[in-house]
Amino acid sequence: MARTAVPGRLTNRAGWRVARLVDRRRETDTAATLVLDVPGWPGHQPGQHVDLRLTAEDGYQAARSYSISAPVDGDRVEVTVQRVPDGEVSPYLTGVFAVGDPVELRGPIGGYFVWRVTDTAPVLLVGGGSGIAPLMAMIRARGLAGSRVPFRLIYSVRTARDVYFADELRRRARDDHGLDVTYRYTREAPAGSPEPARRIGVADLNTHGWPPEFEPTCYVCGPTGFVERVADMLVALGHDPRRIRTERFGPTGG
């Protein structure tokens, strides 16, 4: 095992490194995917995140966690960032941050909210708003690996305009065998939608998820209230709490 000059430090996992913006893709009016070049990136698992840190001229630092939204691709790391009004970090990252600009990055981190392409259990993904980001990394990794593990995604989102990765999800739902995608619009359902806008409920999880007897692994990511509601409903439906993986964050979207 490599030892460095830092006492007690066994790996570089905790170290900050400098990444640079290579490309920025618009996802919605308020969200963008940042493609970062991270020299020496060791690779990551779908569902892991990175911490990004900004330093102001006066030395003030602010760090935030962002989910990685794409599978391993050399030194390229993609994170999808929702702009939070009055936020300290996200307005900069989605607006001012320009191609070629540096940002400090730490990761990959988190071993809990992770799907591995070697996992064989059926998977239910439930995303609320920007909580789709780590789930998208899992869907893309599954496609890349040619995995046949059955995936179902239930994506709770305010309106059709707020859907991240809209074109790609439409294409994958058609082309990726064994991937089902269901949308639950919470503020405004698009024209021709079979149901009016409403919050996600037990019927959605029952109809578009897996029966508990299939012993699926359930990944739930979104705002805190959304995650707790969905996790409670899954438990009530008979899913083993140990197979429900959750990741919460602040802004609403689902």
Place this chain on the structure above:
Amino acid sequence: MTEPDPGQPGTDHLDGNMLAGPLAEVFAVDVTTATGRCASCGRTGPVAGLRVYARAPGVVARCPACEAVILRLVRTPTSAWLDLRGATFLRVPMPAEPLMMPGPTSPAM
């Protein structure tokens, strides 16, 4: 994951997943996959499932059942202060390593 929105009531906490980065500075293993027991109510669950309040000088992780403080971590320029008094134990998943197993030691010892 993204930054919390201070304007949203009831969404002022994150979860234990966000501890992975700060704790990676201290531990060689990913502590968020560890199982911990709350010293207050006895609930056992993954560190990733704790409620984390990060809008403080440091981070405070509370039990999702009884809200007792399980872990506090404060990073100063030269030190990391870790207060784990709210956890009875942390069980950390490890790869199989026979020499490290608890139990009777070999005669050579």
